[in-house]
Amino acid sequence: MFDYESMRLIWWALLGILLIGFAVMDGFDLGVAILLPWVARTDIERRIVINTVGPVWEGNQVWLILGGGAIFAAWPMLYATAFSGFYLAMFLVLAALILRPVAFKFRSKLDHARWRTVWDWAIFISGAVPALIFGVAFGNVILGVPFRFDDTLRMTYEGDLLGLLNPFALLSGLISLGMLVLHGASYLALKASGAVVDRAVRVARIAALATLVMFVLAGIWVTIAIDGYVVTSQLLHSGPSNPLSKIVTRQTGAWLTNYRAFPWMMLAPALAIAAIAVTPALLRAHRSGAGFIASGAGIAAIIATAGLSIFPFMLPSSLDPRASLTVWDASSSHLTLKIMLVATAIFLPLILIYTTWVYRVLRGPVTAAYVERNTHSVY
Amino acid sequence: MNSMDVVSLSRLQFGMTALYHFLFVPLTLGLAVLLGVMESVYVMTGRTIWLQMTKFWGLLFGINFAMGVATGITMEFQFGMNWAYYSHYVGDIFGAPLAIEGLMAFFLEATFIGLFFFGWDKLTRLQHLCVTWLVALGSNLSALWILIANGWMQNPVGSKFNPDTMRMEVSNFMDVLFNPVAQAKFVHTVSAGYVTGAMFVLSISAFYLIKGRHIELAKRSMTVAASFGLAAALSVVVLGDESGYTAGENQKMKIAAIEAMWETEPAPASFTIFGLPDLANRRTDYEVKMPWMLGLIATRSIDKTMPGIKDLVAHAEQRIRTGLIAYDALEKVRAQPGNAVERARLDTTAPDLGYALLLKKIRPDIANATAEQIAQAAWSTVPAVSPLFWSFRIMVGLGFYFIVLFAVAFVLASRRKLRRYRSFLWIALLSLPLPWVAAELGWIVAEVGRQPWVIEGVLPTFLAVSSISAANVWTTLIGFVVFYSTLAVVDVYLMLKTVKAGPPAQAPASAADIPLVLAPAE
Numbered sequence: 001m002f003d004y005e006s007m008r009l010i011w012w013a014l015l016g017i018l019l020i021g022f023a024v025m026d027g028f029d030l031g032v033a034i035l036l037p038w039v040a041r042t043d044i045e046r047r048i049v050i051n052t053v054g055p056v057w058e059g060n061q062v063w064l065i066l067g068g069g070a071i072f073a074a075w076p077m078l079y080a081t082a083f084s085g086f087y088l089a090m091f092l093v094l095a096a097l098i099l100r101p102v103a104f105k106f107r108s109k110l111d112h113a114r115w116r117t118v119w120d121w122a123i124f125i126s127g128a129v130p131a132l133i134f135g136v137a138f139g140n141v142i143l144g145v146p147f148r149f150d151d152t153l154r155m156t157y158e159g160d161l162l163g164l165l166n167p168f169a170l171l172s173g174l175i176s177l178g179m180l181v182l183h184g185a186s187y188l189a190l191k192a193s194g195a196v197v198d199r200a201v202r203v204a205r206i207a208a209l210a211t212l213v214m215f216v217l218a219g220i221w222v223t224i225a226i227d228g229y230v231v232t233s234q235l236l237h238s239g240p241s242n243p244l245s246k247i248v249t250r251q252t253g254a255w256l257t258n259y260r261a262f263p264w265m266m267l268a269p270a271l272a273i274a275a276i277a278v279t280p281a282l283l284r285a286h287r288s289g290a291g292f293i294a295s296g297a298g299i300a301a302i303i304a305t306a307g308l309s310i311f312p313f314m315l316p317s318s319l320d321p322r323a324s325l326t327v328w329d330a331s332s333s334h335l336t337l338k339i340m341l342v343a344t345a346i347f348l349p350l351i352l353i354y355t356t357w358v359y360r361v362l363r364g365p366v367t368a369a370y371v372e373r374n375t376h377s378v379y
Numbered sequence: 380m381n382s383m384d385v386v387s388l389s390r391l392q393f394g395m396t397a398l399y400h401f402l403f404v405p406l407t408l409g410l411a412v413l414l415g416v417m418e419s420v421y422v423m424t425g426r427t428i429w430l431q432m433t434k435f436w437g438l439l440f441g442i443n444f445a446m447g448v449a450t451g452i453t454m455e456f457q458f459g460m461n462w463a464y465y466s467h468y469v470g471d472i473f474g475a476p477l478a479i480e481g482l483m484a485f486f487l488e489a490t491f492i493g494l495f496f497f498g499w500d501k502l503t504r505l506q507h508l509c510v511t512w513l514v515a516l517g518s519n520l521s522a523l524w525i526l527i528a529n530g531w532m533q534n535p536v537g538s539k540f541n542p543d544t545m546r547m548e549v550s551n552f553m554d555v556l557f558n559p560v561a562q563a564k565f566v567h568t569v570s571a572g573y574v575t576g577a578m579f580v581l582s583i584s585a586f587y588l589i590k591g592r593h594i595e596l597a598k599r600s601m602t603v604a605a606s607f608g609l610a611a612a613l614s615v616v617v618l619g620d621e622s623g624y625t626a627g628e629n630q631k632m633k634i635a636a637i638e639a640m641w642e643t644e645p646a647p648a649s650f651t652i653f654g655l656p657d658l659a660n661r662r663t664d665y666e667v668k669m670p671w672m673l674g675l676i677a678t679r680s681i682d683k684t685m686p687g688i689k690d691l692v693a694h695a696e697q698r699i700r701t702g703l704i705a706y707d708a709l710e711k712v713r714a715q716p717g718n719a720v721e722r723a724r725l726d727t728t729a730p731d732l733g734y735a736l737l738l739k740k741i742r743p744d745i746a747n748a749t750a751e752q753i754a755q756a757a758w759s760t761v762p763a764v765s766p767l768f769w770s771f772r773i774m775v776g777l778g779f780y781f782i783v784l785f786a787v788a789f790v791l792a793s794r795r796k797l798r799r800y801r802s803f804l805w806i807a808l809l810s811l812p813l814p815w816v817a818a819e820l821g822w823i824v825a826e827v828g829r830q831p832w833v834i835e836g837v838l839p840t841f842l843a844v845s846s847i848s849a850a851n852v853w854t855t856l857i858g859f860v861v862f863y864s865t866l867a868v869v870d871v872y873l874m875l876k877t878v879k880a881g882p883p884a885q886a887p888a889s890a891a892d893i894p895l896v897l898a899p900a901e
Contacts, residue, residue, distance in 0.1 A: 055493030058448055062481060062489045068455050069478035076470025076546075083459025083466075084845035090460050091855045094453050095862060101445040102866060109873065151713070153545045154464050156846040240543035332471045333541070333548040340475055347482035354487070358494055361501050376883070377496070 004238035005328075007337040011074045012314075012327045014344060016307050018070050022063035023134075023303060024183070024296045029057045031184015033100065033127025034177070037120050039188060039199040046120060047108060047371045047379065052191040054104065054379045055362055059355060061097070073340050077153075077243065077330040078314050085147055085157040086137055089164060093130045100126035104379050127184075128177065135176025138306055139169030142255065143226065144318030149244060158319055168226065171218055178211035179276070179299050186279060186295040189288040193365045197288075204291075205280040212276050215302060219269065222309065228254025229316040235328050243329045248321035255309045265308045272301035386841045388852040389461040392859060394826070396453050398819050399863050403447035405818050408522060408569055409576015409611070410440045411488075411515035415508075416603060422508045432596055433511070434499075435882035436580060441496060442873050446866065448489065453859075461852065462833070465843035469834055471548045472538050472555060473528055480524030488517025522572070523565050530561025533825070534630060535834050540729045542712045542722070547837060560630065563618070564825075570615035571821065574781055575814040577608025581788060582811035583878055585804040588797060593881050601797055605788035612781040619778075630835070633828035635688045636764045637771045639663040643687040652772075656764045661689070688761055695734060696757035698836075702735030704728045707746060733837040740841055762830045770820040770827075777817040784810060 002010065032053050040046040053060075071079040083090055099122055107119035143166070146159040185207060188200035222228075233247035259265050275298035282291035310316065312327040331337060371378055414433055421429035455477060458466050466474075491513045498507055531538075537554030538547045549555065581604040587597035634640075639656035641663065654666040686694075705728035711721040737756040738745035748756075788807065791797045797804070833840040 055497035056490075058445075058492050059486065059490035061448065061452075062486045065452060065455060065485060066478065066481035068452075068459075069474065069481040072455075072458065072466065072470055073474030073478040076474055077467055079459045079470060079474070080463040080466035080845075083456060084461070084463035084847055087460055087845070087847050087851050088854065090456055091858060094456055095858065097452055098449040098862065098866070101449050102869060105442060105445055105873065106869065109876070153467055154846065155467070240541070242544050332474070333544075335552070336471050336475055336549050339549070339552050340478060343475075343479045343482055347479075347486075351482070351486045351490075355490055358490055361494060361498060 001338055001341075004334045004337075007334060007341065008237070008327050008331045010341060011331060011337055012307075012311070014341075015067075015070060015074065016304065018063065018067045020300045020303050022067050023180075023299045025063050026057075026060040027131075027180045027296075027299055028183045028187035028292075029053045029060050030127040030131050031180040031182070032187060033123045033184075034131065034181055035184050035188065035200065035203060036127075037124050039185075039196050039203060041195075043113075043116060044368050044371060045194070045196050046116070048192050048194070048196055048366050048368060049188065050104060050107065050123070050379045051366045051371060052188060056359070057100070057104070059358070064097075070340070070344075074332050074337060075314065075325075075330055076332060077155075077241065078325050081145075081147055081155050081157075081315055081325065082137075082141075084155065085145055085159070086140075086164070087157075088161040089133050089137060093133050096126045096129035108379055127180075131177045131180045132173040135173035136164055136169045138176065139172025140164055140166075141315055142172070142222065142306065142310060143168055144229065144250075144316040144321070144324075146319040147317050147323065148320035149323045151244075153242070153244075168218070168221060171214055171221070175211060175214045175218060175302065178207050178214060179295070179302060182207040182211055182276065182279060183292075183295040183299055186283060186288065186292040189283045190292050191365055193367045201280070201283045204283050204295075208276050208280045211298075212273060215269075215272060215276070222255050223253055225252065226255065227252050228257070228310070229313055229321060229324055230254050230257065231312070231326065235326070237328045238334075239329065241329050241331050241333075243323055243325055246322055246326075246329065248316075248324050250321060258308055258311055268301050268304040268308055272298055272305055275301060384849040385847065385852055386844050388849060388856055389844050390840065392852060392856045393457055393461060395856075396450065396457065396859055396863070397826075398822060399867075400447070400450040400454055401818060401822060402815060403443050403450065404522070405568075405572035405575035405814065406443050406579055407440070407447050407518050408572025409574065410436060410443070410579065411511075411518045411576075412573060413576050413580060413603060413607060414440060415512045415515045416607065417600075418508050418511050422504050428595055428599065431882050432600055435596065436600070437495065438877050439579075439583075439874060441492075442870065442877065444492060446870055449866075450863075460855075461845055461847070462843050463845035463847075465833055465838065468546045468838055468843070469535075469538075471546060472531060472535075475549070475552070476524045476528040476531070476555070480521055480528075484517050484520035484524060486517075488514045488521060491517065519569060522569050526564040526568055527556060527558065527561045529825075530558045530564050531555055532834050533564075533829055534558055534560040535837050540725075540732060542709055542725060543716070547834075566618045567615060567821075570611050570618060571814070571818050573611030574608060574615055575818065577604040577611055577785065578781070578811060578814045580604035581608060581785075582808050585807035586878070587881070589801065589804050589808065594798075596882055598792075598797060601788065602792040605785055605792045608781070609785035609789045612778070612785050616775075616778045616782065631686055632688070632691045632760060633762065633767070633824075635686065635691060636762050636828060637767045637824065638685075639764050639768045640685065640687045641689055643690045644685050654768075656768050658764055688764075692757050692760065695760045696753060698731045698734040699737065699753050699756055701728050702731035702733065703738075703746065703748070705732040706735040710746075730836070733832070733834070733839070736842060737831065737839050740839065759831050762828050767824055767828050770823045774817045774820040774824065777813055777820075780810075781814070781817075 001007075032049060036046060036049050040049045068079075071082075103119045103122040103126060107116055107123070110116075145157070146163070147155055147157045149155055182204055185200040185204035189197050189204065192200065227250040229248050229250055231246055232249050235246045239245070275294045279291050279294040279298065282288070282294055314325045314327060314330060316324040332340075414437055417429055417436065418433040421427070421433060458473075491510045494502065494510045495507075495514055498510060502510065535547070536558050537549060537551040539550040540546075541548045555561075580600050584597040584601040584604065587593045588601070638651055639654060640651070641661050649668040651663065652667045652669055654663040656663045705725055708721045708725035708728060709732065712718055712725055715721070734756075735745055737759055738748045738752060740759070741752050741756060742748060784807065787803060788797075791800060791803065829835060831839050831841070833843040
């Protein structure tokens with residue numbers, strides 16, 4: 001099949017696809033959860049909003065589980081370093097993701113206004129916390145994370161939760177929040193009904209504008225004020241996965257090197273800007289299906305921009321730059337990558353096929369009449 | 380080095396969250412199949428009572444499933460969060476089954492579960508039946524891959540140490556897939572899940588029969604649960620997990636510890652029904668033994684010897700000494716990566732490298748270990764005997780109890796006499812928690828019995844943790860305890876509310892009236 005070098009490149013791309021899959025599929029669930037208290041005022045409106053994602057959130061969440069599993073299997077050092085390094089942040093994500101299904105299940109079981117309001121805010125938190133934290137984590141990856149390895153490759157992390165909350169990372173967090181709110185709003189425009197749709201379309205305009213401004217700002221920031229990382233020694237593309245055998249230096253603006261070498265990569269940020277800018281216009285023109293595709297494409301392009309900028313790095317170390325994890329020295333063995341590629345080639349298309357079928361069965365907007373007719377069986 | 384505090388706290392947190400997660404898993408496994416059976420009867424006979432049953436038990440299934448999904452993410456994330464060195468050291472092998480589980484199984488069940496609940500009036504009967512069976516298939520395949528991963532921790536086949544990457548790497552994936560320990564675990568665990576599902580339906584139906592409510596639904600449910608439960612209870616005992624215990628060194632140690640069997644027994648070994656293990660003097664008092672039984676359980680034969688703890692410790696001591704040669708060779712390879720002689724020496728001794736690492740708990744410079752320290756490390760390969768001894772006996776006792784209970788239920792159900800024996804209905808109701816007790820004890824036997832290893836013979840547990848502070852682990856541990864306790868209250872409350880409310884008076888007409896093969900009009 002493919003040699004070790006190509007296999008690593010394929011798995012870098014697949015990791016990107018899985019992360020994008022998560023951000024696009026579970027992203028609208030998170031966005032809808034964040035929007036719940038703002039776009040829906042009456043109880044029936046709120047139930048419409050919740051039931052747009054009611055039948056699909058479980059499947060969508062598996063994108064995160066699959067992403068976690070794929071990082072573990074294909075990039076075990078990245079998995080070990082990122083998950084233990086961001087320890088408390090990961091715990092907050094877990095807590096939010098556990099809160100979400102519970103809030104869905106509980107909210108409508110009692111017909112009591114205050115009970116339901118409390119759960120509505122729980123749903124809001126369960127969407128906002130992961131959206132922010134994933135962005136903050138990405139921002140810190142771009143800045144470099146304080147970890148090092150000893151000679152048995154045991155990782156030590158020398159940061160804390162508050163250290164993650166630096167200005168650039170917070171900006172990334174807000175970009176993530178903004179793009180998921182936009183995506184959630186497009187989804188509501190597509191799947192909800194009545195006044196909720198109008199409000200979602202209005203929110204989409206603000207979210208798109210904010211996301212665009214922040215995305216461009218982050219681009220300028222990376223260009224003029226942030227140290228990128230460069231491998232300055234030889235690095236075998238099919239050598240053993242041991243990150244300590246290279247030399248890495250830091251240079252301001254180095255994260256733009258790839259765009260100079262491969263101008264076609266500029267397509268990613270260009271697509272991000274275009275897709276996000278066009279989303280609210282499509283929604284206003286009642287082309288919500290196209291709007292949803294546009295906001296999804298915007299998310300994909302923003303993630304691709306970040307990934308391409310730091311390539312071949314996956315997790316740079318600010319503490320000991322040579323310990324940085326790259327595509328060429330942090331993967332699984334050649335054999336494991338092969339096995340995983342075969343499994344992915346068989347099952348990922350199947351997943352896409354049956355997921356499409358499920359969405360087709362569930363097509364059409366969720367209406368007040370539907371919720372009232374099924375008041376005991378829906379959320 | 381890491382303090383013991385982080386190790387104990389991380390173990391406590393993992394054990395707690397895993398046992399909590401496994402409160403939901405067996406019920407999902409069993410109930411999913413039972414839903415499939417009930418809905419199949421509905422589709423074949425067209426009788427709406429079976430539709431009503433599917434929907435009612437489906438409500439309870441849904442509450443349980445959401446909790447299982449939510450607590451399952453914690454399990455996957457924790458390997459990286461709390462066991463970073465483990466993730467680095469064995470991720471090349473261990474990560475793959477977890478990822479394939481997501482691809483092949485979890486996606487299937489989680490995607491179709493939404494249609495199970497929300498697709499009744501959007502699908503034909505046959506389509507909906509397929510959806511239900513796909514959920515059941517997904518949950519069972521999910522168990523398969525998780526147990527392949529867990530089986531590899533108990534018996535790490537198909538892998539090899541790589542000095543250049545300082546980790547274990549896969550050498551034969553087929554061996555990992557067809558690991559005999561994983562296969563035994565899969566059959567045993569899934570059967571235990573079926574017993575749990577059957578008991579859940581049996582007990583709640585008994586409750587309705589006692590109260591005289593929903594009699595038609597309860598009688599039929601009880602009949603299904605009794606026959607399914609009897610088959611499952613037989614399989615859980617006959618296809619016990621311990622059939623895999625002879626496959627590896629530590630597995631032998633596990634069974635010796637379960638038996639509190641200090642000396643090697645001549646074949647066929649006898650099974651100790653009762654005894655008081657005396658750890659200080661390394662003997663077991665007041666033993667009541669059943670001849671031949673252990674040989675039959677563990678080796679499926681009467682001519683194989685079962686080694687005792689003392690002989691296994693002596694063997695571990697030899698392996699530590701060989702491991703020290705491997706460790707010495709590894710140090711030299713790392714200093715001089717091109718040294719072919721040392722690489723060859725490492726190759727032949729690497730299977731024992733993990734045994735030398737046991738010494739790291741006693742002293743960092745393990746090459747200078749004294750004879751006493753080596754002996755001390757060898758004795759550390761014995762897991763905690765008393766908890767294993769008792770957990771195993773309670774679990775096995777419950778296993779036999781389930782056979783009797785379901786057999787009686789089966790006889791009463793087939794003679795249509797369930798309602799006449801109220802005392803039996805009470806027994807069935809009160810037995811509700813017992814499958815969970817047995818399942819949790821089963822995991823305690825399997826995982827406490829694996830100690831001191833996280834990967835048997837390869838990596839000691841105390842080396843596997845992340846370099847995080849005890850304060851961080853305390854924070855998340857307390858967080859999980861508070862959060863999970865609240866969830867448990869919420870979950871039980873919702874379950875009880877649903878059970879008390881009972882099935883809706885009449886199944887909604889919409890789905891029942893849809894012709895078998897036609898799609899609904901929109």
